[in-house]
Amino acid sequence: MALETAIHGNHRFPALTSPEFQHIPSGMARSQFSAMGTTISLLLPEEDLQRGEEMVKTLFADWEQTLSRFLPESELSRLNRFAGNAVMVSELLFTVLCEALAAARATGGLYDPTLLNQLVQIGYDRTFDELPAALPAAERAISPGGRWRDVHVNHSLRLVTLPAGIGVDFGGIAKGMAVDTALEELRLEGIQPALVNAGGDLAVFGVPPREQQWSLEIQGKTRSWVIPFRHGALATSGIARRFWRQGTRVRHHLIDPRTGLPAQSGLWSVTVAAARCEQAEVAAKVAFLLGVEQGSEFLRCHALSGLLVREDGTWTAVGSWPRKAMLQSEDEEVMG
Amino acid sequence: MEMIKTRVFPHHRSILKKTLQNPCTSLISLSYKQSILTITRFMKSMQYELSTKRTTRIWRRLSMSYPDGNDPYGQTHLPYIANSNPLLSEWREAVSRPATPGAGSSRITPARSPQTKSAQPRLSKAEALAFVSACKKWLVAGSIVTFGILSGLVAGHIVGATSSQAAPASNTPATSPSSDGSFFQQQGGYGFGNGNSWQPPVSSSHVS
Numbered sequence: 001m002a003l004e005t006a007i008h009g010n011h012r013f014p015a016l017t018s019p020e021f022q023h024i025p026s027g028m029a030r031s032q033f034s035a036m037g038t039t040i041s042l043l044l045p046e047e048d049l050q051r052g053e054e055m056v057k058t059l060f061a062d063w064e065q066t067l068s069r070f071l072p073e074s075e076l077s078r079l080n081r082f083a084g085n086a087v088m089v090s091e092l093l094f095t096v097l098c099e100a101l102a103a104a105r106a107t108g109g110l111y112d113p114t115l116l117n118q119l120v121q122i123g124y125d126r127t128f129d130e131l132p133a134a135l136p137a138a139e140r141a142i143s144p145g146g147r148w149r150d151v152h153v154n155h156s157l158r159l160v161t162l163p164a165g166i167g168v169d170f171g172g173i174a175k176g177m178a179v180d181t182a183l184e185e186l187r188l189e190g191i192q193p194a195l196v197n198a199g200g201d202l203a204v205f206g207v208p209p210r211e212q213q214w215s216l217e218i219q220g221k222t223r224s225w226v227i228p229f230r231h232g233a234l235a236t237s238g239i240a241r242r243f244w245r246q247g248t249r250v251r252h253h254l255i256d257p258r259t260g261l262p263a264q265s266g267l268w269s270v271t272v273a274a275a276r277c278e279q280a281e282v283a284a285k286v287a288f289l290l291g292v293e294q295g296s297e298f299l300r301c302h303a304l305s306g307l308l309v310r311e312d313g314t315w316t317a318v319g320s321w322p323r324k325a326m327l328q329s330e331d332e333e334v335m336g
Numbered sequence: 337m338e339m340i341k342t343r344v345f346p347h348h349r350s351i352l353k354k355t356l357q358n359p360c361t362s363l364i365s366l367s368y369k370q371s372i373l374t375i376t377r378f379m380k381s382m383q384y385e386l387s388t389k390r391t392t393r394i395w396r397r398l399s400m401s402y403p404d405g406n407d408p409y410g411q412t413h414l415p416y417i418a419n420s421n422p423l424l425s426e427w428r429e430a431v432s433r434p435a436t437p438g439a440g441s442s443r444i445t446p447a448r449s450p451q452t453k454s455a456q457p458r459l460s461k462a463e464a465l466a467f468v469s470a471c472k473k474w475l476v477a478g479s480i481v482t483f484g485i486l487s488g489l490v491a492g493h494i495v496g497a498t499s500s501q502a503a504p505a506s507n508t509p510a511t512s513p514s515s516d517g518s519f520f521q522q523q524g525g526y527g528f529g530n531g532n533s534w535q536p537p538v539s540s541s542h543v544s
Contacts, residue, residue, distance in 0.1 A: 023536035038544050095509045099519075106519035177509050184510035199544030208538070213529025217540035226537045232526020238543035269543050275522040283520065302520040305528075322528045332534050 023215065025208030028193070035060035036068070036175055037127055038199030043208075048191040055189065056182045056196065063178045066092050069116060069169050070127050076168060080116065084164030086154070094158045097151075100173050103282045104148045110286045112145040112257035116167030122251045122262065128242050137247025145257030171253075172201060176235060176281035179203050203233035203277045218326075221268040222313045225329040227322050229273070235280035237288045238269025238309070256289050265291040268313070272299065272306040273321070279304075292316055 024030055029049040032041040040060055044052040066075045075093050089097070100113035119125070121142050123135040150163040162168065175198045183203045186194045193206030195214060204214050213228040219236065239262075243252040256263040270288045274280035283304050287295030292308050296318045299306045305319030307326075317323045459467065 022540070023538050025538060041539060043538060091508060099509070102519045181508075181510040195539055197539045197541075200540065200542040201544070202539055202541055211535075214539070215535040215537045217537035217542075219540060219542035224540070224542075226534065228529030228535075230527040230529045232524070234541040236541045236543050240543040242543075271541055273526045273528070274520070275524045275526050279520055279522075303522055304520070305526070320528060325528070325534075328534055 022217075025211055027209040033057055033060075036064045036178065036198065037070070037129075038175070040199075041195075041197040043193075043195040043197075044186070044191055045193070045209075048189075051189070052186055052191045052194065055185055059182050059185065060178055060198075063092065063174065063181075066090060067096060067170060067174045069167070076170075079160060079162065080167040083162040083166050086152075086159045086161045089158055089160050091158065094153070094160065096170060096174055096177055097160060097168065098153060098155075099177060099278065100168075100170055101148060101151060101153070103173060103278075107282065107286045109146055109148065109257055110289055111171075111173070111282045112148050112255075113168050113170055113173070114148045114151065114162075114166050115145045115255045115257060115260070116169040117165070118142055118145060118255050118260045119169055119253065120167075121260075122255075123244060123246045124242075124251070124253055128253075131244055134245040135247070137249075142260040144260040145255070172235065172237065172281040172285065173278050175199065176201050176233070176276070176278035179233070179277040198277075201233070201235040201277050201281055204229060204231060206231075218271050218307060219269065220307075220309045220313065220315060221311070223330075225326045226332075227325045227329070232273055232275050233277035233280045234271060234273050235277055235284050236269055236271040237281070237284035238267070240269060254285060254288055263289045265289060265295070266311055267291060267295070268309045268311045270295065270306055270308050272304055273319075274304055 022030075024043070027046060028043050029046045030041065030043055031049055031053045032039055033053075034040070035057070040056065042049075042053060042056055064074075065071065068074045069076055069080070071077060075090060079087050079089060079093065097113070100111075103111045104113060121138055121140065123138075124131065147163050147166045150166070151168075152161040153159070179196050179198050179201055180203060182196045183194060183205050186192065186196070187205050193204070193208055195202060195204045200219075202216070207213055207230060213230050215226050216229045216234065218225045218227055218234075219240070221240070237254060239252040239254060243250060245251070250262075252262045254263050255261065256265075265288060267288050270284045272280045272284040272287065274283060283299060283302065284306065287298055287306060287308060289295075290298055292310065295308055296306075296316060299318045303319070305321040306317070307321055308316045308318065310316075315326075317326070
């Protein structure tokens with residue numbers, strides 16, 4: 001199994017160009033900082049870099065303080081502690097929760113924001129940086145998800161009632177929404193073109209000066225590709241980084257709500273292009289859980305494009321994904 | 337009221353006594369302006385020819401008197417201070433105007449008297465007990481309803497996980513919650529560029 005190989009240290013990660021060595025279009029500047037457990041990278045016009053960076057930093061700090069399940073005093077943690085009671089929440093938490101529930105409905109529950117207990121049970125109870133490579137075996141049987149259907153929200157009073165014993169973990173959707181919001185704020189401030197990348201979930205607005213597109217690197221299992229991108233968002237879900245051992249089992253963070261256990265779909269990663277980063281993030285996760293065939297069908301049904309990379313390194317492109325550019329990118333590598 | 341009587345009308349006790357028996361002169365219950373008008377009519381009806389100075393003195397004493405008799409300074413005669421109250425000026429004009437014929441025959445129309453209340457016959461003991469019993473019933477019913485409401489609130493246990501202050505601008509998501517089935521709506525869409533010319537990457541999408 002590819003994941004087993006990786007965990008034993010025999011796997012060679014694909015060559016991913018480090019941000020500091022990536023190309024910077026003329027007239028633009030890069031800035032990066034840490035937030036929401038990952039690296040946030042910005043590409044903005046030189047003259048607007050400082051102003052834009054401040055705005056985006058503030059936004060991500062606020063969102064992390066509100067939505068992180070790893071911060072005991074975050075609003076989300078307090079909401080989880082009061083599961084079973086009606087809780088009045090902030091506009092931010094309420095909007096993200098409602099959006100997560102809308103995503104759950106749109107995916108028939110394959111995206112499930114109420115899998116916190118399952119994640120904790122498989123050992124993901126702290127930030128990934130603090131997680132040891134090996135954990136003791138789980139003591140209890142893990143139940144499937146689907147309890148998002150029992151979450152009650154009162155729109156007029158912004159009241160949320162989680163089912164007793166259930167916790168919320170937004171996963172990537174909160175990060176995706178933060179990227180979308182940051183880009184929208186930059187646009188409203190007249191800062192463009194702009195690229196906001198939160199640990200691989202990115203969105204762009206406008207194109208760099210004297211260029212017609214953004215050249216973006218997509219990570220596969222054994223290699224990476226460069227594709228041209230003009231507008232919208234890209235997000236990648238996969239098991240390349242967040243995995244660990246629990247007892248004798250290898251675990252990763254992409255839980256299949258149908259079983260409550262880490263998904264076994266034969267995929268290594270899925271990258272999806274969509275209008276908004278939150279959509280791309282949810283679609284990538286769902287396509288990953290469904291596997292190559294059903295996942296491709298799911299993307300087609302929602303007019304999305306994507307790249308599905310199998311555990312053996314082969315790939316399948318869906319929709320208008322730029323296959324030609326990928327093949328050209330492979331040729332460039334061979335020539336190089 | 338006795339205090340007012342002794343202070344304001346030391347020379348016309350009998351008249352004032354009648355006046356005080358008339359509820360219209362109840363200066364405590366009437367408003368400020370009403371009090372002035374009442375006194376004016378009263379003066380006219382009794383055909384007092386008071387000089388402006390004298391009237392002013394009376395008014396001054398009246399306005400400085402404590403209707404409940406609790407004068408904290410124990411003063412009965414206060415020094416004259418010219419009053420600049422516009423109402424007083426109006427009143428002065430009204431008083432100094434020559435009395436119109438027939439004014440003497442005008443009578444003060446008694447307002448609704450609070451004393452009529454006391455004139456009502458007292459409730460018999462049985463009626464009073466019945467009234468108290470009814471009050472008790474309403475009290476018990478009200479207590480039960482209040483208790484029920486409070487119990488409901490406690491059972492609902494509405495907890496404020498956050499302060500209700502408005503979220504800062506940076507805390508507001510760009511997108512409003514999607515309605516059912518519209519989550520994947522591709523408003524604005526996405527687009528790939530032309531793959532003819534390879535360029536070095538400016539950023540990357542990867543598993544995080």
